[in-house]
Amino acid sequence: MDNLAQIFTQQDELIAPVGAYQNEYEAIKALHSLSGEKRQRFQNLTRKLLGDLDQPHDRKAIAERSRMWRNKGNSLFRSSAKEFGPDAEAERVLGACRLYTKAVLVAEDVEDELCLAFANRGIALQEYGYYQEAYDDCANALEFGYPRRLQHKVIIRQAHCAAKLKRTEQLAEHIACLEKMQLNERFRQQLEDLKENLEMLRGQSSSEKSVEEQEKNHPIQEIVCQSGSRGRYMIAKEALPQGKIIFREQATCFVPLEQRLICQQCACSLMCAPIPCPKCRQRVVYCSRECRERHKSIHRFECIAYRKDLLKMIGVSHLALRMVLSYMPSMLQQLQECASSAEMWSTLMTLTTGADKEDEQTPQYLQSLRMISHLDKAPQAELVYHMLCANLLQVYLKECTDFFDQFQPLSASLEDWHLIVAALILRSAGQLLVNGHVGDALLPVNLEANEFGLLQSEMWQKPRHLQLGQLHNLSQTEPLTAINLPHLSICNHACAPCIRTKFDGCTAVCYSAVDIEAGDEIFNCYTMDYKKSMLRQRSRPLQEVYKFECSCAKCTRTDPDQDYLKFHRYRCENESCLREFVPEPLPHQTNLNWWLQSPDAAEASVCCPVCKETQVFAWYNDFMCLIDSCGEAKARRELYKAFDGVDKYLLGHHILKRKLAEALIEPCFAEMDEGCVLDDVDYENLTRIVETQLEGTAAQSGGNSMEYISQMTYLWDLWALSKCKRSEQQLQEMKGKLEYLAAEHREIFENYYNDFIEQQCK
Numbered sequence: 001m002d003n004l005a006q007i008f009t010q011q012d013e014l015i016a017p018v019g020a021y022q023n024e025y026e027a028i029k030a031l032h033s034l035s036g037e038k039r040q041r042f043q044n045l046t047r048k049l050l051g052d053l054d055q056p057h058d059r060k061a062i063a064e065r066s067r068m069w070r071n072k073g074n075s076l077f078r079s080s081a082k083e084f085g086p087d088a089e090a091e092r093v094l095g096a097c098r099l100y101t102k103a104v105l106v107a108e109d110v111e112d113e114l115c116l117a118f119a120n121r122g123i124a125l126q127e128y129g130y131y132q133e134a135y136d137d138c139a140n141a142l143e144f145g146y147p148r149r150l151q152h153k154v155i156i157r158q159a160h161c162a163a164k165l166k167r168t169e170q171l172a173e174h175i176a177c178l179e180k181m182q183l184n185e186r187f188r189q190q191l192e193d194l195k196e197n198l199e200m201l202r203g204q205s206s207s208e209k210s211v212e213e214q215e216k217n218h219p220i221q222e223i224v225c226q227s228g229s230r231g232r233y234m235i236a237k238e239a240l241p242q243g244k245i246i247f248r249e250q251a252t253c254f255v256p257l258e259q260r261l262i263c264q265q266c267a268c269s270l271m272c273a274p275i276p277c278p279k280c281r282q283r284v285v286y287c288s289r290e291c292r293e294r295h296k297s298i299h300r301f302e303c304i305a306y307r308k309d310l311l312k313m314i315g316v317s318h319l320a321l322r323m324v325l326s327y328m329p330s331m332l333q334q335l336q337e338c339a340s341s342a343e344m345w346s347t348l349m350t351l352t353t354g355a356d357k358e359d360e361q362t363p364q365y366l367q368s369l370r371m372i373s374h375l376d377k378a379p380q381a382e383l384v385y386h387m388l389c390a391n392l393l394q395v396y397l398k399e400c401t402d403f404f405d406q407f408q409p410l411s412a413s414l415e416d417w418h419l420i421v422a423a424l425i426l427r428s429a430g431q432l433l434v435n436g437h438v439g440d441a442l443l444p445v446n447l448e449a450n451e452f453g454l455l456q457s458e459m460w461q462k463p464r465h466l467q468l469g470q471l472h473n474l475s476q477t478e479p480l481t482a483i484n485l486p487h488l489s490i491c492n493h494a495c496a497p498c499i500r501t502k503f504d505g506c507t508a509v510c511y512s513a514v515d516i517e518a519g520d521e522i523f524n525c526y527t528m529d530y531k532k533s534m535l536r537q538r539s540r541p542l543q544e545v546y547k548f549e550c551s552c553a554k555c556t557r558t559d560p561d562q563d564y565l566k567f568h569r570y571r572c573e574n575e576s577c578l579r580e581f582v583p584e585p586l587p588h589q590t591n592l593n594w595w596l597q598s599p600d601a602a603e604a605s606v607c608c609p610v611c612k613e614t615q616v617f618a619w620y621n622d623f624m625c626l627i628d629s630c631g632e633a634k635a636r637r638e639l640y641k642a643f644d645g646v647d648k649y650l651l652g653h654h655i656l657k658r659k660l661a662e663a664l665i666e667p668c669f670a671e672m673d674e675g676c677v678l679d680d681v682d683y684e685n686l687t688r689i690v691e692t693q694l695e696g697t698a699a700q701s702g703g704n705s706m707e708y709i710s711q712m713t714y715l716w717d718l719w720a721l722s723k724c725k726r727s728e729q730q731l732q733e734m735k736g737k738l739e740y741l742a743a744e745h746r747e748i749f750e751n752y753y754n755d756f757i758e759q760q761c762k
Contacts, residue, residue: 077096631667
């Protein structure tokens with residue numbers, strides 16, 4: 001990052017002030033129009049940066065590290081069941097998978113080690129029951145050069161996995177391959193068994209094949225265009241009850257956030273057998289060979305950038321690059337006859353018209369081209385930064401990939417294409433600054449960025465089935481993807497949104513959060529909503545990023561903070577006062593969460609407006625002091641009593657009460673994970689506290705929010721342990737909330753419900 005900043009600073013000194021901003025094309029053209037000496041210096045600085053990012057590659061050291069992890073995996077996998085016991089088989093097998101995965105990742109492009117790591121992981125995956133992943137690993141081992149004399153072992157494992165997956169065509173192919181090999185008696189017998197299995201599978205009735213019902217939806221929303229500042233917006237074509245799916249949008253383009261190792265094709269976040277690109281230095285993985293194959297057309301141009309660790313330096317411009325790579329084949333059809341960059345840009349801008357005819361079926365590249373940008377309102381330094389990022393990526397594509405080879409036969413010169421590609425990257429970056437979205441997901445608690453959820457052996461009893469009492473360890477909500485959703489971006493902002501968006505991999509599903517009447521506008525919320533923020537807090541990013549002042553009903557009423565303040569109601573500690581009040585925000589305050597401030601600032605920040613007495617919050621300090629001792633039964637009893645006592649001072653669904661509940665619940669469950677035995681009194685109190693927390697979360701964030709579902713995991717664990725009462729209505733209401741989970745998580749929650757909660761009801 002320091003190197004990038006230094007180069008950009010030197011390049012900035014070569015650029016004349018941009019002046020009045022016209023468009024992305026003219027901005028990039030100004031860089032390409034520098035005088036001879038300056039232009040040469042400018043280009044040399046870019047090439048120097050790309051060269052300096054090259055990293056050493058010690059194949060011998062890489063091979064040794066991979067071999068070390070594989071040997072550790074072998075030792076663990078070969079351990080006898082007696083060493084672990086029948087209840088700890090997951091620890092042995094998944095533990096070995098975890099070590100083999102490290103061997104796969106660190107092997108990089110040393111194929112002699114990579115193929116062995118894949119093969120060994122495939123054995124462990126097959127034993128645990130991850131047959132599809134084991135099948136893929138066998139194919140990976142063969143692809144990367146598994147020794148020919150041993151290939152029959154890998155192919156026969158593939159055949160066994162194909163049989164388990166009931167894939168007769170693949171099974172028949174593997175049997176045919178094995179029949180041509182010289183096999184010993186043991187493998188010959190396995191081959192005969194596989195043949196019998198194949199005949200049995202072929203004999204199964206075709207009526208058993210599932211029929212997938214396709215939804216036949218008609219659009220229930222439409223896009224309206226107006227000239228002037230109003231622009232485009234979305235309205236309901238018919239009345240939409242709360243909870244109705246308004247639309248689904250499949251994203252063509254997303255990138256992982258914070259270097260998270262998720263599938264680069266489908267955004268799967270729970271993996272047991274990640275398949276890395278061997279040349280990307282452990283920075284790109286896929287959940288399957290199918291996803292790796294589908295992403296090749298994009299990754300071929302990003303691979304070297306990942307190897308150089310370039311993409312993490314450029315922020316939103318990475319997603320902008322991916323948009324250009326993804327949409328270029330579609331745009332090329334419109335641009336191939338153009339003779340110059342000016343003509344290409346004019347053609348593209350013509351495509352941005354016709355927005356009044358846009359709907360969900362409009363190609364995503366066209367929807368994206370039509371998104372608004374506020375680069376014309378950006379400060380000079382910000383604009384120059386994005387210009388330099390676009391130029392850097394264009395030079396990278398030119399110097400490090402064959403991306404521009406596709407334009408050789410076309411009418412325009414390569415120099416014209418260099419200019420237009422940089423301009424498109426800049427345009428996409430500007431659009432994403434005000435239209436980009438962040439997709440979230442549930443992950444195992446405290447999962448490291450380079451770890452994988454399905455390999456945490458302490459959590460699982462079998463594939464995608466959690467152990468009893470472990471659902472709360474799959475409750476950490478994390479932002480995972482920066483994602484381009486041009487259809488969703490049409491929704492204007494309101495601090496009281498009428499939609500709730502679920503992210504299911506790289507698909508956004510938008511539900512109505514309230515009842516919406518026919519003809520009503522459909523609003524999204526770009527910042528924290530009116531219940532979670534004061535006006536001064538939420539208005540700042542709207543002004544700084546989105547360049548407007550909110551005029552929604554919640555912001556323009558007489559008291560715009562009234563709904564936020566409902567969650568900050570106190571009773572005065574002064575026994576001679578005891579009046580209810582909400583704190584008066586100081587001029588510099590953007591929120592009333594004093595417990596997140598320093599102790600001195602906290603005491604000075606809350607004062608009763610009636611008696612003018614500063615609140616001491618001794619009860620808060622006493623409560624927090626007890627938390628460290630929650631492993632002791634006596635301390636837990638005092639905590640339960642103290643939690644009930646805060647009702648005297650924290651009124652209604654006070655946000656601090658929910659924070660105190662969280663501060664109590666999480667360490668108590670951590671103690672249970674460590675083997676601490678709780679009694680019925682503990683379970684009764686914990687159930688009551690979790691339910692109180694959920695009521696408050698539903699009031700402020702909604703009963704179908706990710707915050708609610710995350711906290712709900714603790715209640716489900718208590719139900720599974722049969723330590724609390726629940727009604728049939730409660731069960732059905734909670735199970736219904738799984739609709740708002742991504743498919744990969746919903747399967748796990750449903751398995752947990754069926755394994756433990758439903759069983760307790762019988």
